[in-house]
Amino acid sequence: MSLQELQQTWDLIIVGGGITGAGILREATRMNLRVLLVEQRDFAWGTSSRSSKLVHGGLRYLKQGKFLLTKIAVEEREHLLKDAPGLVESLEFLLPVYADQKPGKRTLAVGLSIYDLMARERQHRFYDATEFNKHLPFINQNGLTGGFLYLDAQVDDSRLVLRLIDESVSSGARALNYTSVTEILRSADGEVVGVQLNDTETHETKTLQTPAVINATGCWSEILHPSPEPHRHLRPLRGSHLVFPSEVLPISKGIGFNHPQDKRWVFIVPWEGAVLVGTTDLDHKEDLSIEPTITDAEISYLMKGLQAIFPSLHISLADCLAAFAGVRPVLSEGKQTPSAESREHVVWVNKGLITVTGGKLTTFRRLALDALKAAQPFLPSAKLPDRRDPVFSEVPDKPERAYGLSKQTWRRLYGRYGEGANTLVQTADPKDLNIIPGTHTLWAELPFAAKYEQVRHLDDLLLRRVRIGLLTPYGGKAYLKRIRNLCKDKLSWDRRRWKEEKARYLDIWIHAHALPDQRAKFLVQKKNIFLAVIRIFFSYIYQKIRSRKST
Ligand SMILES: Cc1cc2nc3c(=O)[nH]c(=O)nc-3n(C[C@H](O)[C@H](O)[C@H](O)COP(=O)(O)OP(=O)(O)OC[C@H]3O[C@@H](n4cnc5c(N)ncnc54)[C@H](O)[C@@H]3O)c2cc1C
Structure with missing residues (x-):
């Protein structure tokens, strides 16, 4: 669609098509607002397709004393498990406990009990070393005293973004990818009056009118709206993952363990038929317009952790399928260690420009409602949606005709495509x-x-x-x-x-996404194709010269 076909005036324009923008779009649609979302690359191209795919309270945040953040995240996890079956699914996790480990068994038991209290259900238990081994026979035995089993959940992150966008568009919203906001337009007294849009591929431009803009651009937020808090700025933190085939890492539950190098939690998680290993947490100094990539140091860190926890599997980098890296939009409180920085979100308001950044995938709904609440003075009067209402429209448990698909497959399709699953199959x-x-x-x-x-x-x-x-x-x-x-x-x-x-x-x-070896193989292939083309070209010229000489 050409930008020129867009209507001129909107109640609200959302900038950024990650989970934050998509969540706001969904809730704004429920408020019957005329709302448009624009994303400069593809939907979920930013951090929201590069997460660890966990919908979780975050045990780590409990350790930092962030009880409220964990409680909110646990509540959101429970809502999403109910609202989005087939997309957000519960997953069991195992936490091995070693003799010299910190936090040890007692601290972990307290943390997991608080976690259960927040979910209002006892979901964890402890196994001694013999029992634990039955669940994880490949685990490093050296000093193992047992381990915990607890419950969290996981998601396909970019599909979560897309389902929110798809449902919003079906209810009357508009969403455009490859369209950036290049300028927020203001009146003489500084009130927001519109935005300047640019199709990032055709370079077509258009000016639209709106009294309210929500800036949901994650790590990019300070480009449109510099922080009004002199001592709090975005600190882009990179996290990377390795992806292995499940034959190499045959696990059915998630595993969390203390990395031997720095004692950070690292997770190994079965996902969509493969297994993810991650993550790292480092300052990201590179240009944000360039797609982030895993570094050699991160590869070596993750491989070291994997080999330490599963020494008998003899996993090597040659087994790895791919890698991906993402950048967390973290509001820095000046902590030295990246992992010590808070994962809470902020909302800044400036005369119709509302910025919401920080936070987590899991808590997207809280970010959305906080941003809309801050935007209310600039919007036509409309009641804020109730955060306990289902986020997605209900889809049937199973279809009228199964088309030979299992109940599990239908559940997965409904979770990802909502009502669209029927059309997909038919x-x-x-x-x-x-x-x-x-x-x-x-x-x-x-x-x-x-x-x-x-x-x-x-x-x-x-x-x-x-x-x-x-x-x-x-x-x-x-x-x-x-x-x-x-x-x-x-x-x-x-x-x-x-x-x-x-x-x-x-x-x-x-x-x-390639690892150094894969990259080298591709380049060799490319070089071979290039040499083959040169060879064909010269042999063609040679044949021409020969045929001319002979005539
Ligand atoms: C390695 C890693 C692991 C994580 N794991 C988890 C996890 O397991 N669970 C969890 O809950 N959270 C997790 N998180 C956090 C979570 O992924 C992020 O908080 C969330 O994805 C941020 O979403 P966002 O929409 O704010 O930002 P983004 O997804 O980055 O979206 C912002 C979008 O704005 C667009 N944009 C920027 N400028 C403009 C402009 N001028 N015009 C138009 N568009 C623009 C960008 O292209 C981008 O797509 C993880 C993060 C990382 C990095």
């Missing part, structure tokens, strides 16, 4: 209702997303609509031909465009 070729190897994704999800979910580029489709770019070897390179056949009617790209999209996707994958 319009699919039955052979595409099978799973892409190594993942939980159906082939049929690709053409559905390509048709209905504002896919502009192949990377939108493979890294955020579905996640096979992270879950299959070499970003799913071997599947690209089948993906093209599946999606070519939906994306109306000609041969040349497909070629360009494939090259763009592989470049992004090599830069942001």
Whole structure:
């Protein structure tokens, strides 16, 4: 859609299409506001597709004495488990306890009991070393005294963002990707009166009118709205993960352990058919417009942790499928260690410009309602939604016709696509209702997303609509031909465009998700293709010269 087709006047414009912006869009739609969301890259392109995918209270925050933050997050987790089955699912975690460990068994037991109290349910238990071993036979035995089992939850982060956006758009909101706000427009007395938009690819521009703008741009927030608190600024903190196939790391529960190097908690989590290992927590000094990448030091840190906790599995980097890195929008209180900084959010208000930043994926609804509350004086009068109302519209437990799919698969599809799951299955070729190897994704999800979910580029489709770019070897390179056949009617790209999209996707994958070895192999392949082209060119010239000489 061209920017020129957009209506001129809005009640509210939201800048940023991560979880914070998407959550605000959903709640603003419930308030019957004329609301538009714009995202400069793709929806969830920022931090919200690069998290650890946990919907959790955060045991770590209890240790820091952040009881309120943990309580709010536990409450939100419980709501989301009810509201978004198939998208947010509970997951058991194991915490091994070693003889010399700090925090030790007693402190962990207290923390987990508080966690249970907050969830109003006893969810943890302790196993002695023999019992614990039955759950985790590969665990390092040296000094193991037992371990805890407790409950948390996990999510597909970018699908959470997309479901919020999809449902909002179905209820009348507008959301545009690849569109940035380049300027907040103000009247002579400083009140917000509109924004200047730019399509980041066609460079088309448009000015829109609105009395209220919510800046939900995460790490980028201070570009549009410098902090009004002289001693509190955004401190971008990078966290990275490695992705392994489940055959290499055969676990069915999440595992948290103290990293031997710095005693930070690191998690190993089964996710979407693969296993994630992370995360790190470091100052991110690079330009935020460049996609963040894992560094060699982070790779070595995560591998050291993995090898220490599972020495008998002999896992090497060659087993790894991919990596991803994200940048936390953390409000610094001047702590030296990144992990000691608070994960709470802030809301700043400046004459119709409301900024909400910090926080966590889990607490997105609190951020949304706090931001809308601050925006109320600038909005048409409307009641704030109740935070206990379901965030998504209800979908049936199972469909009228099963189409040969299990109840579990329907649950997953409803969780990710809401009502759209029915169309996805009904319009699919039955052979595409099978799973892409190594993942939980159906082939049929690709053409559905390509048709209905504002896919502009192949990377939108493979890294955020579905996640096979992270879950299959070499970003799913071997599947690209089948993906093209599946999606070519939906994306109306000609041969040349497909070629360009494939090259763009592989470049992004090599830069942001490949490990050093994989990168080297790709470059060798590229070099070989280049040499082959040169060889063909020179042999063609040679043949021409020869045929001219002989005539
Ligand atoms: C490694 C890591 C692990 C994490 N794990 C968890 C976890 O397990 N659980 C949890 O609850 N939280 C977790 N978090 C925190 C959580 O991911 C973030 O708090 C959350 O994703 C931030 O969302 P956001 O929408 O505020 O920012 P983002 O997702 O970054 O969205 C901001 C968007 O604004 C866009 N934008 C910027 N400027 C403009 C502009 N001028 N115009 C238009 N668009 C613009 C950007 O492109 C970006 O997409 C983790 C974070 C990291 C880094």
